Amino acid sequence: xxxxxxxxxxxxxxxxxxxRICYPVSKKDNVVDDYFGTKVPDPYRWLxxxxxxxxxxxxxxxxxxxxxxxxxxxxxxxxxxxxxxLYNYPRQSTPFKKGNRYxxxxxxxxxxxxxxxxxxxxxxxxxxxxxPNSFSxxxxxxLSNFSISPDGNYMAYAISKAGSDWxxxxxxxxxxxxxxxxTLKWVKFSGIxxxxxxxxxxxxxxxxxxxxxxxxNKFHKLFYHRLGNKQKDDVIILENPADPLxxxxxxxxxxxxxxxxxxxxxxxxxxxxxxxDLNQTKPIIKTLFPTFETEYTVxxxxxxxxxxxxxxxxxxxxxxxxxxxxxxxxxxxxxxTEHVIxxxxxxxxxxxxxxxxxxxxxxxxxxxxxxxxxxxxxxLLGTVSSLxxxxxxxxxxxxxxxxxxxxxxxxxxxxxxxxxxxxQPQIDxxxxxxxxxxxxxxxxxxxxxxxxxxxxxGISLNGKNPTIxxxxxxxxxxxxxxxxxxxxxWLEQGGIYALANLRGGGEYGEKWHLSGTKLKKQNVFxxxxxxxxxxxxxxxTSPHYLAIQGSSNGGLLVGAVTNQRPELFRVALPxxxxxxxxxxxxxxxxxxxxxxxxxxxxxxxxEALLKYSPLHNINENAEYPSVLVTTADHDDRVVPAxxxxxxxxxxxxxxxxxxxxxxxxTQAGHGGGKPISKIIEEISDIYAFTFYEMKINPSLK
Numbered sequence: 001x002x003x004x005x006x007x008x009x010x011x012x013x014x015x016x017x018x019x020r021i022c023y024p025v026s027k028k029d030n031v032v033d034d035y036f037g038t039k040v041p042d043p044y045r046w047l048x049x050x051x052x053x054x055x056x057x058x059x060x061x062x063x064x065x066x067x068x069x070x071x072x073x074x075x076x077x078x079x080x081x082x083x084x085x086l087y088n089y090p091r092q093s094t095p096f097k098k099g100n101r102y103x104x105x106x107x108x109x110x111x112x113x114x115x116x117x118x119x120x121x122x123x124x125x126x127x128x129x130x131x132p133n134s135f136s137x138x139x140x141x142x143l144s145n146f147s148i149s150p151d152g153n154y155m156a157y158a159i160s161k162a163g164s165d166w167x168x169x170x171x172x173x174x175x176x177x178x179x180x181x182x183t184l185k186w187v188k189f190s191g192i193x194x195x196x197x198x199x200x201x202x203x204x205x206x207x208x209x210x211x212x213x214x215x216x217n218k219f220h221k222l223f224y225h226r227l228g229n230k231q232k233d234d235v236i237i238l239e240n241p242a243d244p245l246x247x248x249x250x251x252x253x254x255x256x257x258x259x260x261x262x263x264x265x266x267x268x269x270x271x272x273x274x275x276x277d278l279n280q281t282k283p284i285i286k287t288l289f290p291t292f293e294t295e296y297t298v299x300x301x302x303x304x305x306x307x308x309x310x311x312x313x314x315x316x317x318x319x320x321x322x323x324x325x326x327x328x329x330x331x332x333x334x335x336x337t338e339h340v341i342x343x344x345x346x347x348x349x350x351x352x353x354x355x356x357x358x359x360x361x362x363x364x365x366x367x368x369x370x371x372x373x374x375x376x377x378x379x380l381l382g383t384v385s386s387l388x389x390x391x392x393x394x395x396x397x398x399x400x401x402x403x404x405x406x407x408x409x410x411x412x413x414x415x416x417x418x419x420x421x422x423x424q425p426q427i428d429x430x431x432x433x434x435x436x437x438x439x440x441x442x443x444x445x446x447x448x449x450x451x452x453x454x455x456x457x458g459i460s461l462n463g464k465n466p467t468i469x470x471x472x473x474x475x476x477x478x479x480x481x482x483x484x485x486x487x488x489x490w491l492e493q494g495g496i497y498a499l500a501n502l503r504g505g506g507e508y509g510e511k512w513h514l515s516g517t518k519l520k521k522q523n524v525f526x527x528x529x530x531x532x533x534x535x536x537x538x539x540x541t542s543p544h545y546l547a548i549q550g551s552s553n554g555g556l557l558v559g560a561v562t563n564q565r566p567e568l569f570r571v572a573l574p575x576x577x578x579x580x581x582x583x584x585x586x587x588x589x590x591x592x593x594x595x596x597x598x599x600x601x602x603x604x605x606x607e608a609l610l611k612y613s614p615l616h617n618i619n620e621n622a623e624y625p626s627v628l629v630t631t632a633d634h635d636d637r638v639v640p641a642x643x644x645x646x647x648x649x650x651x652x653x654x655x656x657x658x659x660x661x662x663x664x665x666t667q668a669g670h671g672g673g674k675p676i677s678k679i680i681e682e683i684s685d686i687y688a689f690t691f692y693e694m695k696i697n698p699s700l701k
Contacts, residue, residue, distance in 0.1 A: 382481045449527050451500050628659075
């Protein structure tokens with residue numbers, strides 16, 4: 001109690017680091033780590049305990065300062081009103097078929113969570129099957145997964161509270177829409193795969209008394225739960241007691257015949273693949289691919305064949321098929337090309353393959369033995385993210401979106417090529433007033449990097465356009481064109497949005513990914529800096545009007561680049577970022593990121609990490625851009641301690657007059673499942689802060 005009282009007194013005193021803002025005092029402890037003879041202080045380690053009372057009080061005081069600053073922005077509420085208007089339009093997901101019924105999600109506009117609908121005829125309105133808005137009054141409990149039993153009688157669904165990666169699974173009898181008593185806890189990174197009257201799911205055993213909660217993220221297991229049984233009696237199907245840092249994920253093929261089990265291992269980029277033939281009297285696990293060097297993803301099962309996407313000896317991926325009873329007879333049916341295969345689906349007679357060409361989608365149709373048939377025409381340069389079809393018919397449902405094209409759902413008979421629009425949203429926005437271009441610039445080492453640029457038609461290239469440059473660059477994740485209603489509020493005001501396809505992502509396959517990992521991570525930062533220089537040198541903007549933005553690994557990107565080239569930017573917006581590169585692997589699922597980052601427990605990798613870690617490279621003699629860090633108190637993927645320690649250090653060391661603030665969302669997590677109301681509030685504050693720091697007064701009614 002004495003420690004807490006003393007801490008509160010220090011906060012009340014406050015430390016004024018600039019003329020405008022008095023930041024809360026963040027106490028410092030004498031914590032020093034020794035990495036291979038290098039002493040590294042960690043004075044704000046106490047902020048890692050986000051459930052401790054002194055940290056909770058620190059959060060309150062930081063938010064008080066941040067929201068006090070934001071409330072002074074004169075156009076903040078008008079901007080929020082406009083963003084709310086832009087969000088208020090119906091949206092719908094790509095339907096999928098199970099048995100004779102179709103399932104899809106729909107949002108009327110401002111519903112905090114999208115609602116699950118079911119119908120036997122997509123030309124008619126569906127009925128509500130499950131409304132996640134009923135889970136909580138504030139929309140902070142979301143539906144994270146669901147699965148229908150093969151006989152159509154039951155549904156298992158998973159919920160997430162406050163955006164957590166931890167899930168609970170519930171069961172509903174669809175014949176009367178009544179909940180069953182079964183509830184599964186400690187579920188994480190899990191599929192839901194039905195077998196008989198039960199499901200396969202993944203998770204952890206409850207931590208034993210006295211064991212730290214962080215240890216609950218070790219020894220992942222695949223379980224089987226039979227309806228009516230207690231969870232403590234669930235059967236462990238697959239585990240590895242010798243290795244705590246492995247994950248298991250299971251899913252069924254569309255016919256519920258084959259259970260596909262994906263096994264991932266810390267430090268490895270690929271996965272092992274096991275299957276179970278559920279038609280057998282006593283199904284057993286059969287290992288198809290035992291190593292972890294390459295990826296294997298099952299597309300589907302049809303006519304005793306498994307169709308699989310893999311990057312085995314194929315940087316841009318290929319598709320193989322193998323007889324389930326003679327897997328050694330695997331054959332390549334669609335070979336690797338110059339473009340990356342992102343996904344594929346099957347109909348009765350065709351394979352539809354979603355390629356990525358220079359970070360945008362191309363749909364190609366093949367026969368089941370891999371012969372090319374034709375391309376499906378897409379509206380413009382954009383993204384297909386969902387392909388749903390069944391090997392039992394010839395119909396494909398897919399979505400399409402782009403920067404100025406709201407997500408639209410299409411239906412095509414792949415056999416006859418007849419295509420129709422199933423759902424097209426109506427929104428208060430004229431796409432013809434804007435233009436999208438893709439250019440290619442060169443990075444520091446002359447590597448050619450794609451950059452999307454979106455803005456109003458006819459803008460003047462005078463260096464005075466407010467610009468947001470967004471990036472990610474990691475984990476084989478590709479950034480492709482997508483529609484954002486909130487982004488329209490930025491574009492309407494003459495803003496430019498630029499999206500850089502950095503190394504570390506998956507835009508050009510595994511080589512592109514690996515060229516931005518571990519000892520080569522600096523390539524990602526160099527790519528992003530070069531993008532900023534391109535925009536400045538070509539008069540799209542200038543340092544006074546340039547903001548950089550990124551989330552998660554992209555938050556790390558923004559933090560690192562802000563340290564390295566602070567003079568290039570006016571605003572920095574790191575969201576839920578990985579900021580402490582020496583300790584990231586010690587929290588929740590952070591151990592899995594060693595594949596991309598390396599580890600401070602390896603001397604060579606430690607030296608590389610220390611050179612760019614955002615927390616450890618803040619320059620107290622530099623003029624930083626205005627910084628608004630965003631995070632959430634329930635983020636259990638990139639724990640908020642990363643952002644807490646980073647902003648405490650920045651507020652301590654930065655001597656300039658620009659604000660360096662942190663906005664800490666409550667009852668929210670890493671981003672998934674966040675209610676629309678919180679999304680609108682957060683992006684309104686981000687845009688208001690950005691315009692305000694650029695000294696721009698937007699024209700709003």
